[in-house]
Amino acid sequence: MTASVLGPDSPGRTSAEPADVPRVLHGAGAASDRVFRGLARGSGGVVLGLMLLVGVFLGSRAWKALSVARWSFLTTAKWEPDSHHFGIAAVLTGTVLIGMVAILIALPLALGTALYISEYAPRRIKRALVSLVDLMAAVPSVVYGLWGVFFLQGHVVGLSRWISQYFGWIPLFEVDGVDPHDPLATSTVYTSSTFIAGIVVALMVTPIACSVMRETFTRAPGGEREGAFALGATKWGMIRTVVLPYGVGGIIGGTMLGLGRALGETIAVYMIISPVFAVQPHLLQNGSNSVSALIALRYGSASSFGTSALMAAGLALFTMTLVVNFIASSIVARSRSGAGAEA
Amino acid sequence: MTDLSEQDMDHRTERTPSAHPAPGQQPPASFEDGPEARRSTAAWHLRDLLSVAGAAVAAVALTFLLFGWIAPFDAPVGFVVVAYLLFLGVYAVLVSFDENAVAVRDRVVAVLWQSLATLLLVVLVFVIGYTLWRGHRALVHTNFFTHDLSTTGPLQPLTQGGVVHAILGTLEQITIALAVTVPLGLACAVFLNEVPGGYARLVRTVVEAMTALPSIVAGLFIYATVILVLGWDKSGLAAGLALSLMMLPIIIRASDVVIRLVPGSLREASYALGASHWRTVLTVVLPTARSGLTTAVILGTARGIGETSPVLLTAGYTASVNKSPLSGPQTSLPLATFFMVASPQKNMIARGFGAAALLMALVLLLFAVARIIGGRGPGELSRGQQRRRAQASRRDLARMTGRAPGRQPDPAPGTLRARAERSTTGPRGRRRPPRPQQAGGDPHGRRRWPGGSARP
Numbered sequence: 153m154t155a156s157v158l159g160p161d162s163p164g165r166t167s168a169e170p171a172d173v174p175r176v177l178h179g180a181g182a183a184s185d186r187v188f189r190g191l192a193r194g195s196g197g198v199v200l201g202l203m204l205l206v207g208v209f210l211g212s213r214a215w216k217a218l219s220v221a222r223w224s225f226l227t228t229a230k231w232e233p234d235s236h237h238f239g240i241a242a243v244l245t246g247t248v249l250i251g252m253v254a255i256l257i258a259l260p261l262a263l264g265t266a267l268y269i270s271e272y273a274p275r276r277i278k279r280a281l282v283s284l285v286d287l288m289a290a291v292p293s294v295v296y297g298l299w300g301v302f303f304l305q306g307h308v309v310g311l312s313r314w315i316s317q318y319f320g321w322i323p324l325f326e327v328d329g330v331d332p333h334d335p336l337a338t339s340t341v342y343t344s345s346t347f348i349a350g351i352v353v354a355l356m357v358t359p360i361a362c363s364v365m366r367e368t369f370t371r372a373p374g375g376e377r378e379g380a381f382a383l384g385a386t387k388w389g390m391i392r393t394v395v396l397p398y399g400v401g402g403i404i405g406g407t408m409l410g411l412g413r414a415l416g417e418t419i420a421v422y423m424i425i426s427p428v429f430a431v432q433p434h435l436l437q438n439g440s441n442s443v444s445a446l447i448a449l450r451y452g453s454a455s456s457f458g459t460s461a462l463m464a465a466g467l468a469l470f471t472m473t474l475v476v477n478f479i480a481s482s483i484v485a486r487s488r489s490g491a492g493a494e495a
Numbered sequence: 496m497t498d499l500s501e502q503d504m505d506h507r508t509e510r511t512p513s514a515h516p517a518p519g520q521q522p523p524a525s526f527e528d529g530p531e532a533r534r535s536t537a538a539w540h541l542r543d544l545l546s547v548a549g550a551a552v553a554a555v556a557l558t559f560l561l562f563g564w565i566a567p568f569d570a571p572v573g574f575v576v577v578a579y580l581l582f583l584g585v586y587a588v589l590v591s592f593d594e595n596a597v598a599v600r601d602r603v604v605a606v607l608w609q610s611l612a613t614l615l616l617v618v619l620v621f622v623i624g625y626t627l628w629r630g631h632r633a634l635v636h637t638n639f640f641t642h643d644l645s646t647t648g649p650l651q652p653l654t655q656g657g658v659v660h661a662i663l664g665t666l667e668q669i670t671i672a673l674a675v676t677v678p679l680g681l682a683c684a685v686f687l688n689e690v691p692g693g694y695a696r697l698v699r700t701v702v703e704a705m706t707a708l709p710s711i712v713a714g715l716f717i718y719a720t721v722i723l724v725l726g727w728d729k730s731g732l733a734a735g736l737a738l739s740l741m742m743l744p745i746i747i748r749a750s751d752v753v754i755r756l757v758p759g760s761l762r763e764a765s766y767a768l769g770a771s772h773w774r775t776v777l778t779v780v781l782p783t784a785r786s787g788l789t790t791a792v793i794l795g796t797a798r799g800i801g802e803t804s805p806v807l808l809t810a811g812y813t814a815s816v817n818k819s820p821l822s823g824p825q826t827s828l829p830l831a832t833f834f835m836v837a838s839p840q841k842n843m844i845a846r847g848f849g850a851a852a853l854l855m856a857l858v859l860l861l862f863a864v865a866r867i868i869g870g871r872g873p874g875e876l877s878r879g880q881q882r883r884r885a886q887a888s889r890r891d892l893a894r895m896t897g898r899a900p901g902r903q904p905d906p907a908p909g910t911l912r913a914r915a916e917r918s919t920t921g922p923r924g925r926r927r928p929p930r931p932q933q934a935g936g937d938p939h940g941r942r943r944w945p946g947g948s949a950r951p
Contacts, residue, residue, distance in 0.1 A: 188773035192690050195682035196698045199747065203705045206716050206740070213719065264611025272609060281616070287862050288619045290794060292801025294829045295851050298836060299622045302629070302844075311572055355622065358615060386601035416709030418804035419833065444711040444804065451718060451808055459719055466712040477707040 253350025368402025405484030630852025645815030671735025714805030729811035731820030753787030
């Protein structure tokens with residue numbers, strides 16, 4: 153009996169036995185193990201059921217609204233569900249623009265910080281910096297919103313004015329109804345804009361993107377790093393030829409993960425923008441909107457059909473973040489191939 | 496890769512004054528001219544610091560010249576941007592006096608990354624500091640922590656009223672959310688790792704998809720089901736449910752990663768000693784992953800505690816204490832902040848900042864606890880744990896050598912067998928039959944677990 157516990161390599165084994173063949177395993181083990189696995193499967197089933205319930209419920213309620221609006225749901229800018237005249241053209245444009253501004257600002261910041269932490273920072277402060285960036289990812293969005301409304305808004309207006317004055321010929325930076333060369337013009341037209349919301353959201357998503365990038369950078373193989381140094385590379389030469397090619401999946405994936413967060417952000421955006429239900433491509437101008445802000449704005453006064461319409465908007469947002477996140481995680485997962493944890 | 500071949504081969508040695516006439520045929524480290532001087536391998540030398548400082552002074556001076564004398568600009572942002580660009584340019588010129596182009600590029604890029612990192616960290620610390628600083632006006636009054644706002648108007652001074660209703664609401668809602676997510680989330684993470692197969696892959700995919708669920712949509716779902724369909728009030732319970740829906744995928748994913756990192760050799764050792772599946776999970780897998788799991792739960796809590804949008808849709812808003820999460824509206828700290836700063840009154844805004852600062856302090860506290868407990872991979876021990884582990888193993892050694900001096904030359908088979916037999920005896924004293932197929936026959940341990948498919 154003891155020999156069978158020790159397995160086929162136990163000293164009792166004689167050389168006369170036949171060669172090893174794959175052993176057939178039977179049985180599900182003891183009753184307690186079956187109960188354990190049943191419980192584990194059950195908990196998986198509960199989670200699966202819960203998540204499917206969310207998806208199915210959202211989908212079925214949204215279908216009620218979508219079957220009324222049909223394709224005009226994508227092209228209408230107004231939101232008047234009770235007269236069956238509603239669509240997400242305006243809010244979707246706003247959401248995407250805010251996300252784009254956020255990512256354009258977040259990408260260089262996250263990349264620079266990730267490279268600094270993984271390559272340049274002295275070992276003593278590395279752990280502290282990592283903790284700091286992780287902490288930033290946990291800061292509540294309402295805190296970022298407060299900062300955006302009470303501090304940033306007042307200080308960024310000058311920059312907005314400058315951009316619109318010199319780059320106003322680019323349609324995105326145009327501002328309607330203001331003469332950029334009039335020094336006495338009011339500055340309220342530059343407040344509550346897509347640009348300001350984008351900056352605040354950028355700060356919220358940078359830590360997430362940064363920690364994904366940093367993780368792939370630190371995983372760049374040490375042998376190749378040392379090889380580059382041995383060939384006489386400078387640090388930047390090593391980063392350019394070893395770390396960045398290795399971490400490109402992390403850069404793209406981290407950025408897209410940040411984009412997914414940026415698209416779904418509610419409270420900070422809601423606090424900053426002044427909602428407008430028209431397609432508003434002018435980044436610097438007062439007035440913007442986003443799907444999540446629409447839901448937060450209209451849920452309370454919505455009729456039953458109005459709630460369905462909001463669900464449809466929420467479903468559209470969810471679909472968008474889902475696609476972005478899946479692309480991101482598949483890119484990150486592919487970049488980690490071969491770095492399995494089981495040694 | 497072309498750049499690698501033209502990199503200057505250790506450009507520092509070129510300017511080091513050398514005693515040898517022909518540096519190319521230098522013999523390797525001779526002691527003829529005294530002991531060899533230790534070479535500084537520090538990344539920064541005095542010369543580098545001087546060129547950085549010189550570039551900074553020159554850039555600021557040039558910008559002052561430009562802004563003050565040549566053109567009448569008065570934008571502080573513009574000043575900083577122009578000064579920074581000039582700094583990069585002057586620095587490149589200064590470095591190029593001593594180094595070749597490759598080294599100049601290396602230095603300038605290093606400065607660029609460092610300044611980007613500094614910018615981000617300064618801004619992020621500033622965001623937190625701004626909230627704490629604006630909040631301290633309200634936080635210094637003790638009534639802020641002991642009163643609610645039911646009898647306090649927006650115009651009344653900060654010495655009246657407080658946010659105890661929001662603190663209570665936050666604590667109750669997060670407790671409800673944790674009571675749902677911790678057991679369910681951990682069980683699901685264990686399931687994903689211990690019962691692998693197509694079903695687990697499906698669950699993992701769905702959970703991963705759900706991390707993309709925007710929090711406002713989670714709130715809208717609970718609002719539409721619990722409040723509109725079931726007809727409950729807006730209440731703390733509904734808010735707790737919305738928070739759990741949002742936190743559940745986060746906690747499952749984080750714990751899944753942690754449990755996946757538990758080394759397979761540990762599980763196999765446990766199986767080899769004859770332990771059953773659930774005992775392995777309970778006594779090997781979960782304890783090994785404990786610090787990581789705690790961190791996962793705490794970070795999930797920090798995310799949930801600061802979430803405003805699901806609470807906005809499901810909790811309602813009240814200015815007075817509502818102890819019961821089951822009935823009537825209940826507010827939470829982020830929600831109270833959100834409503835208070837919407838007021839035009841200065842004191843109300845100060846209270847809003849106070850609530851935000853309190854929330855921030857709570858998140859900081861959770862985060863610090865998570866760092867102290869965890870932040871380490873499974874099996875990676877803290878210094879104290881290492882010391883205790885070493886002591887235990889010394890004690891074991893002393894015990895074994897003291898007990899069996901005769902068996903000293905070949906102690907292995909006897910002790911191992913004895914231990915294996917002891918561990919097959921379950922905790923209830925019942926002697927379980929050994930399962931040879933788990934112990935030796937399966938090289939892949941847990942992955943090829945029989946799983947009940949072979950026999951009903």
